[in-house]
Amino acid sequence: MSSTRLTEGWRSSSSRLLGLYCLLFIAWSSVLLGVVYWRVSNYLDDMSESALLQRAHLFHRFQGDVLDDALNDSLRYDIHGTYAYGMFTAQGKHLAGPLMAFPAGVRADQPSREIPGWLLAGGERREAGRALAVSTQDQRVLVLVRQSGKLSGVNSIILDALLWGISLTVIPGLAGWYFLRRRPLKRIQQIEGVTNRIIAGDLGQRLPVSDRRDEIDRLSSIVNAMLERIEQLMTEVKGVCDNIAHDLRTPLTRLRAHLYRTRVELGDSPHTVQMDKALAETDLLMARFSALLRVSELESGQRRSAFEDVDVAALLGELHEFYLPLAEEKRQALVLEIESGVHTLRGDRELLFEALANLLSNAIRFTPEAGRILLRAVDDDGVPRIDVMDTGPGIAEQDRELVFQRFFQGQDEAGRAEGFGLGLSIVAAIAGLHGFRLRASGAEGGGAWLSLRCAPETL
Template identity: 30%
Template sequence: MEKIKVLLVEDDLVDQMAFKRLVKEEKLPYDYKIAGSASAAIKILQEEKFDIVITDYNLGDGTAFDIFDYIIDTPFIFITGGGDEELAVKALKAGAFHYQIKDQLRNYLKVLPSTIEKALKHKKTENEKKKAQEELRQNKERLDIILHSIGDGVIVINEKQEIMIINKKAQELLGFDGELTMSDNLHKALRNCRENGKVLIDAINQNEFSKLELEVDFPLPRVLSVTGTTFLDVDGKSAGKVFILRDVTKEKEIDRMKTDFVSSVSHELRTPLTSILGFSTTILKRRDIPEKTKYEFIEIIQKESKRLSRLIEDVLSISKIESGKITYDFRRISLKSIIEDVYEIYSPQAEKKKLKMILDVEENVPEIIGDRDALHQVVVNFVGNAIKFTPEGGTVTLGLRQENESVVLMIKDTGMGIPEKDQARIFDKFYRVYRPGTQIQGTGLGLSIVKEIIEKHKGRIELFSKVGKGTTFNIFFPKDADLGEEEQSKTELSN
């Protein structure tokens, strides 16, 4: 049996002898030391750790109160003479586990072992309690860290719909900045939601809340997916509910854009197909059509066929991008020759729309490493958009210059301009800019394909635009980009 380390602080030699005799006769498992004065006790306490301290009040060179500050995290029993109850109370307030009255016959020694046992049990219980509390604190701290670091919002409420737990993300999603606290009502948490979150409150009241959506209006409009479940107490009764909140605004927007895309593609396909079918049917059925008219019809059929081809090409390109693989033929090429080709292609169209096209190319601009067809597609897309959205009498400029370690391609127009709110999103798949007074055209794929191509060439895009003034795109390509193992090799890149 492990011995109990005991310090007896007693200046009376007779009482010291009585304690020694008690330990010996009762065969008590004590490993004890005796201090005959306050100063001796202090010295021992500074050097050693004990399981329990027993101290008389009067200690010759001081009192028990002189040593209390040195009894750290150790239970102690206070011994006092009869009539010193006030001192005993003071000692208890100072942290003593128990006090015993010292009688002349020293009968207090008979109950001292049981008192020591109780004190040690109490200390053990207190230590276990502290340990459990510390573990609880650490677990709570870990839970708080986890709750505040996860990307989803978490809310726990009790049966009174009072908040028990709410993490930072939930507050952010619901439009709060640390304002919500424990015991706040769920109604307060939902005050920024449409109709004050009536859809969730009704679902809770009807106990049908496995999954639903909340629309939040402040600080920004957003849609939240809410998944809920009931948690039980130790008796198996409902104790409250846990909700997981996830921002699905972007997913909703993507779904909407995909729906618009399908509708747009259907429309874009239907229009040229209608023309092709109509004019080809007319040619086949009416043998008496003049050759000039027939030629005009065939030109329209060719034009609409090219339009269909471009649309199909866009859809195939975006499919390759989505699959994570696209093939480029990297070699040393001249951007100057590309923009000159595009200039020649679009000049008649610009002239027909009474637009002025300017070619502004610096001398001695170096070649770059790139895929000619892909970069041709980039320039065609930008120039086509510039002509489309520039009104009669406007100007479209194609520029090329060298700037530090980059070759810069510029497409500038004096057209409608792009609203500031749309500028960050024009390269998103399916996104189309709404322009008042005009019908939204296209599939919203062109610029997303362009961005993919430019990024694969280690390029970057700068956009400057003002509504009613025009738009400028600067595309920066590195002069010496290492894009492939060899210039003439075909390289398959994976996202």
């Protein structure tokens, strides 16, 4: 998969929807598990404080040596070493017990507090715990400490379990996200392929509709109904134009024949000049209708069966040889350039010759005397591109998308319309038949630059 295709996949609505759901699920799971961890931690802290309070209440009944004996007995039964005690004066001086220093921040007869650690007899230092100080009946201060390492271990176990639970939930969710978004993307790619063929001119194509009848199918059905109507209207409009052009050819041919016979019969009559003008106008009308039928034929896509490998150098060489005398009559320089690496393209040779001939004839017509016309073939990212550049007045920027439409007429330097607006329409129809990209722009230093990129274009 290319990087472009991968980027499009991540930007799709299905990926975003599934990704948003996955993020919300992760966020909610994290909050839920965080609350569970917080509640368990508080419960364990409460257990630790309750244990210290129970011991404090138990030892508060004793005093003097009896209290010391009870404390020592409790240590002997504490096989895990969870608890420790220390007996101190009211001023904090150590009197008895393994706890050697009064914990900082701990006050007598106040709630228990977390301490970072404590020092035992023999220099042994224990990890964090919870300490509680209570006053005895004989005016001493008893400090009880409970090690929190065991509880911390329980917290760690719970935290690990929660993290594993999130991981085992997120990983299948991400995998499901990846695989679930592939089906909608595949359908979109199918729709894209059909749409490209419709854009290329095949209005008979329809978007695929599955049996699921989901929102994509409903949208495809609406678009298909719209395409049905568009195809019907286009066929009707095209049929009217084609029928008019076809039906008028016969009477125009008869009219020209009558005019020609009348012109011959008049001989050297003064009216022959008017008859010659009438014949010229009739020829112009017939050429216009022939061009209309030609565009219609090309847009119908009936010539694809003649596609073959075309030698670009031979095709351009033939065009150059054919139009060189016409350019020399106007003292124009017609230059041919073929870049190395440009060999063949796939298409109908006769149609490509016709299209490029139209471009060259336009360039010769609009380029002034002593001007320069360049016909060249270059390699455009591994694809042949044919350029026709001239030093004429060029094409106005606002007209560069319009010049390929039927009956659009450009203006020469004097502001007078040239032709009847179907030459470039024929070129555009031939380019569309091949799937090539035809582009009009301005050449350096003025003039027109028309390029034909000879590779099927995709969106």
